Amino acid sequence: QVQLVESGGGVVQAGGSLRLSCAVSGRTFSTYYMGWFRQAPGKEREFVAAINWNGGSTYYADSVKGRFTISRDNAKNTVDLHMNSLRPEDTAVYSCAADRSILKVRTTTARYWGQGTQVTVSS
Secondary structure (H helix, E strand, C coil), X not given: CCCXXXXXXXXXXCCCCEEEEEEECCCCHHHCEXXXXXECCCCCCEEEEEECCCCCCEEEXXXXXXXXXEEEECCXXXXXXXXXXXXXXXXXXXXXXXXXXXXXXXXXXXXXXXXXXXXXXXX
């Protein structure tokens, strides 16, 4: 069983930065692809970013490309999302996900999910 716990959300002004972190239980963390998703009120959950097992490949939604960076530390079992130049439209609950399939971890069909952390960007 894999458990994911997000942290680092909060309220920030437009143009500011936040770092989200996802702590993953289990000794097989390095075998999982990891992803970040977000869900704004009244909207469907959407893909934000994903990373392969060793951090060598990353994937981003067009809406965050150039502003967000995903990274992982396999020694600490964590995956981070560094968010810069935040906009009000980035306001959402951000969740991390894990799957052994890179295809699934880029969609809402990923196997394991965290509970999410709220990010609010004020204008």
